[in-house]
Amino acid sequence: MQDTPRARALAKELRAARNAAGATMRQVGDVLGWSEAKVSRFETAQRGLNLETTKAFLDALSVTGVKRDRLLKMARELDQPVWWEFGGGVPVQLSELADAESRATRITSVAEIRIPGLLQTREHTRALLAAFGVEPDDRVEQLVAIRQVRQGILTKSDPVEYEAILDEAVLCRAVGGGRSMAEQLDELVRVASRDNITIRIVPFSAGEHTGLDGGFHLLEFVSSRPVVHLEQRRCGVFLDDPDDVAPFVQARSTLRQTALGPDDSLELISTYARRHEREG
Known part of the structure; x- marks a missing residue:
């Protein structure tokens, strides 16, 4: 099984394990009787x-213990299709994002325009997809279902640590109408009660801030280096070079200082929810 999201994920983990061990490709190749080119492939x-x-x-x-068990488990599952590989028609970038999310231990989403997909209700997602021109209806429902299943990483037995840093502007636009937006904001408050989820709002009073340069998702893993996912309309790209990722890590740190604390953020979200409810 080669060149699939699962295979590429395992390959990255194995490369990270070699680097952590301080071994070169040539050294590993000498032990295994492989050429350096074969190790690279x-x-x-x-x-x-x-x-x-x-x-x-x-x-x-000489990798042992929990780390070895985890990587062997990934290898055993290489030929098992994952949920986003069923049904066909799922964009490669979406399947790769879903795979990365499923392996991450911590995800930070920074948004200045819309609520991140991992926090969206079904109605919110439907309204956005309609606005983006996605059709026909069965295609919309497929993407809605995929987004909902992706959210399972937040509630599984060993859930990902998730942090969303949202500009206050995200709370203002009545996506799907006032009542639907109120339900979406109430959902944010509900999920933020989980120990693994933190939501922070950067208020208008903060003025200009680094988050206005564009939204992003920062994904961190057990042993692999962190990656950044950027998306625009129906396209997405990963950045994994440390020099490319570093500015996003710094942006997260800066935004945490700029944003309201979690309690004040949830209070502001609730205020907007009641406003949308009245105007809906």
Whole structure:
């Protein structure tokens, strides 16, 4: 099984394990009897990635314990289709985002225009997709369902740590109408009661701030280096070079200082919810 989201994810984890061990591709190749080129192809999921070769690779690096068990589990599941691979028609960038989200231990979403997908209600998502020109109806429902299933990472037994930093402007626009927007904002307050979810609002009173430069998602993992996902309309791109990711990590730190605290943020969200309810 090569060049799939799962294979690429495992390959990245194995490359990270080699780097953590301080071994070069040539050194690992010498232990395994592989050429340096073969190690490179293995670490990019181009060739030879399976359970047995993964075991051999981890043996060469002396990887043991929980880390080894986790990587072998990923290798065993390489040929098992994941939920977003059923049904067809799912954009590659969306399947890769879903895969990254499922592996992340911490996700930070910064939004200056709309509520992040992982926090959207079904009606909110439908209204947005309609505005974006997505059709026909069955396609809309497919994307709504995918977004809802993606949200499962927030409520599973070992949920991802999720933080959303939203500009106050996100709360103002009545997406789907006043009543629907009120329900969406009430949902934000509800999910923020979970220990693993934090929502912060950057108020208008803060004036200009770094979040106005554009929204992003910062995903962090157990052993792999963090990545940033950027999206525009129906396109998305990942950044994984440390020099490219660093400004987004700094932006998160700055925005945390600029934003209201969690309690004040939820109070402001509730105020807007009641306003939309009255005007709906």
